[in-house]
Amino acid sequence: MADPKQLAEFSVPAISVGAAAGLIAGGLGAFVGQPVGWAVLTGLGLGVPLMLFGAGYAVLVALRKVPAGVFAPAAVYWVIGFPLALMVHAVVTEWVVAGTPGLPPEPWKFLAFRALLSMGFAIGFLWMHEQLGRHWWPRILDRNEYARRTVEQYVHLAASLEARKAATGRARKKRVA
Amino acid sequence: MDVTSKTSEVPEEPAAAAVTEKVWKAGRLEPMPIRKLPDAPPSMHILGPTVFLVALGVGMGESYMWPRLVLVFGPDIRWLFMVGVTLQAFVLLEMARYAMATGESIFFGAARVFKPLMWFFYAAAILIYMWPGHLSAGAAAFEEITGIPWQVTACVALVFVGVLFSLLSVIYNFLEKLLGLLIGVLVVGTSVIAAIVGNWDDLGRTLSGMFAFGYFPHEAMTSTWFPVVVGSIAFAGPSGMQQMWYTLQLRDSGAGMGAHIPNIRGLRTEGEAETMPSRGFMFDTEDPAEMAKWKGWRKWVTFDAILLFWGITMLVTISFTVLAMSAARQNPNVASLIEGGDRDAALKAMSDAFASAGSPILGTLFFAFIALIGLNATLGLFDSFSRGQADMTYYFVPGAKRFSMSRLYAGFLWGVILFGILILLFGPADGPAGILDTLAFLSTFAMGAYCIVLLLTNNMLLPKKIRPGPVRNVIIGFGAVFYLGMLFYCLFRFGVAVG
Numbered sequence A: 001m002a003d004p005k006q007l008a009e010f011s012v013p014a015i016s017v018g019a020a021a022g023l024i025a026g027g028l029g030a031f032v033g034q035p036v037g038w039a040v041l042t043g044l045g046l047g048v049p050l051m052l053f054g055a056g057y058a059v060l061v062a063l064r065k066v067p068a069g070v071f072a073p074a075a076v077y078w079v080i081g082f083p084l085a086l087m088v089h090a091v092v093t094e095w096v097v098a099g100t101p102g103l104p105p106e107p108w109k110f111l112a113f114r115a116l117l118s119m120g121f122a123i124g125f126l127w128m129h130e131q132l133g134r135h136w137w138p139r140i141l142d143r144n145e146y147a148r149r150t151v152e153q154y155v156h157l158a159a160s161l162e163a164r165k166a167a168t169g170r171a172r173k174k175r176v177a
Numbered sequence B: 001m002d003v004t005s006k007t008s009e010v011p012e013e014p015a016a017a018a019v020t021e022k023v024w025k026a027g028r029l030e031p032m033p034i035r036k037l038p039d040a041p042p043s044m045h046i047l048g049p050t051v052f053l054v055a056l057g058v059g060m061g062e063s064y065m066w067p068r069l070v071l072v073f074g075p076d077i078r079w080l081f082m083v084g085v086t087l088q089a090f091v092l093l094e095m096a097r098y099a100m101a102t103g104e105s106i107f108f109g110a111a112r113v114f115k116p117l118m119w120f121f122y123a124a125a126i127l128i129y130m131w132p133g134h135l136s137a138g139a140a141a142f143e144e145i146t147g148i149p150w151q152v153t154a155c156v157a158l159v160f161v162g163v164l165f166s167l168l169s170v171i172y173n174f175l176e177k178l179l180g181l182l183i184g185v186l187v188v189g190t191s192v193i194a195a196i197v198g199n200w201d202d203l204g205r206t207l208s209g210m211f212a213f214g215y216f217p218h219e220a221m222t223s224t225w226f227p228v229v230v231g232s233i234a235f236a237g238p239s240g241m242q243q244m245w246y247t248l249q250l251r252d253s254g255a256g257m258g259a260h261i262p263n264i265r266g267l268r269t270e271g272e273a274e275t276m277p278s279r280g281f282m283f284d285t286e287d288p289a290e291m292a293k294w295k296g297w298r299k300w301v302t303f304d305a306i307l308l309f310w311g312i313t314m315l316v317t318i319s320f321t322v323l324a325m326s327a328a329r330q331n332p333n334v335a336s337l338i339e340g341g342d343r344d345a346a347l348k349a350m351s352d353a354f355a356s357a358g359s360p361i362l363g364t365l366f367f368a369f370i371a372l373i374g375l376n377a378t379l380g381l382f383d384s385f386s387r388g389q390a391d392m393t394y395y396f397v398p399g400a401k402r403f404s405m406s407r408l409y410a411g412f413l414w415g416v417i418l419f420g421i422l423i424l425l426f427g428p429a430d431g432p433a434g435i436l437d438t439l440a441f442l443s444t445f446a447m448g449a450y451c452i453v454l455l456l457t458n459n460m461l462l463p464k465k466i467r468p469g470p471v472r473n474v475i476i477g478f479g480a481v482f483y484l485g486m487l488f489y490c491l492f493r494f495g496v497a498v499g
Helices: A003-011 A012-026 A036-062 A071-098 A108-141 A145-176 B052-059 B058-071 B077-104 B108-113 B115-129 B133-146 B152-169 B173-196 B202-209 B227-235 B242-251 B256-260 B265-273 B288-330 B334-342 B343-357 B360-396 B405-426 B432-460 B471-496
Strands: none
Touching: A003 A012, A003 A036, A003 A108, A003 A145, A003 B288, A012 A036, A012 A108, A012 B173, A012 B360, A036 A071, A036 A108, A036 A145, A071 A108, A071 B173, A108 A145, A108 B173, A108 B202, A108 B227, A108 B288, B052 B288, B058 B077, B058 B227, B058 B288, B058 B334, B058 B360, B077 B108, B077 B202, B077 B227, B077 B242, B077 B256, B077 B288, B077 B432, B077 B471, B108 B115, B108 B242, B108 B360, B108 B432, B115 B360, B115 B432, B133 B152, B133 B343, B133 B360, B152 B173, B152 B360, B152 B405, B173 B288, B173 B360, B227 B432, B227 B471, B242 B256, B242 B360, B242 B432, B288 B334, B288 B343, B334 B343, B432 B471
16 A cells, blocks of 8 residues: 655655756746746746656656656656646646636647657656655655665665775775785 | 666676786787676666766757757758767767777777877867867856856856866766756756747757758858858767767776776875776677676667767757747847857847747746856866876876876866966957857867777777677768868868868
8 A cells, every 4th residue: 555655755856856847937037027926826837737747757666667767658758747737837827917727729739749848858857856866765765665665776786886896996906916 | 875877896806817917909008908897787777977978068059050050041951960969979889889898088099099199189179178168158148147247257167167176076976966967957947948938830840850861052052151060060969079088987987897997086085096007908808798798888878879968969959949940930130140140149139039928037047058058068078178188198198197197187177277267367358259169170170080080999909899890880980071071171162160
């Protein structure tokens, strides 16, 4: 039985990537003199859906439905998630500007274009997810089963690193001696 | 605990190895002792030394030069970019072949074939990269956001990089992580911005143009545009000597036989550095187990070359092209400014177009990404230049072994920083764009030259079983003809170097 609290904790790196994208969309608003409310809404309009989709991906990793750090499943996931997140953003933006929510013109073309760009987002997402995760998961692995299991996937490699450094050092000392 | 991704195990060597040592004779220099090849890591992880090439390669070519050509000649001109970047992916794989098989840089390989070749690159690197031009674009973009004069930002950035790299214990590890994060932000952010401002038609035309092989409009053959086209092809992906430096980053990341070579350290912990061996190593290619490991390493680097290098370079340039097309549609003045060739004015106009069409945020963000690209390139260039020069100095300048590799690295780093500050303050500071263009000729020449060096090193210095096949040789040979042919055609037909 999945533990929602542990899953949420495990998903922090993935949610952070979505939050970063939200910041990119809206966080600089105040800096350029835009009304704060407008900037916040634009940021949330994109950030929240991306954070939710990011958390969804992390849950799939935690439950071992997709392997950690592999590109193809992430690309398939975001080819659906990324266009939908931008659709939400477009609807929210329309709401803020026109006063009523509305779909963008030619919604299918809108989605198809974003689906094509999603591959790039998937690379960036996976990259940052791993960067943040490799610092976050080891911190929580004592209390988080999902983090422990994911870290175990990497432990073989981490152990190899230590062994390699030690072996290289020993070999060099012997040659010098 | 840091779960580092690209790792593998070096088997411990027998103590008697030094007495009855098997060696591989390669060229005229000291033979390479035979050592065990470490196991290759699985290619599931997406971090590695290629991050340096991406950081260096995704620069002005992708964000400005190619969008400009698309606006002038239409999206079909992009097939030349496709050829350029694909060629660079093959160069990457062949650079990695030598570096992973020997643990030596390609500069060392060049010296094994013919020492003057290596000296040519030594001198060319100084001439090309001592100028602080690469700082100008990013710093100018930062000036647009903050109002701080670009020279001030550039000088502060120079000193900051010097202090930072001197304080680090192991420079490679830190830079890999930092650049990884910055490029992650760049890739995520560029995708988001392009998704907000672009549309299906822009992307469709950009993509189809990549396969319009043979399209070359008459105007592109004029003295105004041909040098620009050649320069843009040379700037597609990593330009100049960046691919050669990649062999040093492979070595320091411990890829293949690079695991037997110690890391370069910052000045603060330089005393802890281990003794640098006087040459690289080779593995036993007659041993099937070793060859199986070699295949694993080739698979690993191929994954890096295709997804990371080719994929990200393509993505960023497609995104920026879509951005330029969208800006030109919103404001026709942008198209004429971009075509006019004043880079700073064109970038400003693109930023304004996004600001008026979407929101002011988009205009600011556009500059933020140009500044980020500049920062990535600056960090990567300073490190790579110093690493390359330190490597050649240590091994080939008489008496240089008195200093450690780390000290030589610091010497070149601070040398290029101090020179950069002097040029920025008192040199030909005729605006940011002015400095960047002077690098172009030597830069393109070095690219043709390293293709020739690659053919020589990989076919003359490596054991037969791990030499490149005929197809790879033809592609790299094509690269030499491509870069040098275009460069000299440009020079003799129009009397100018690349633009």
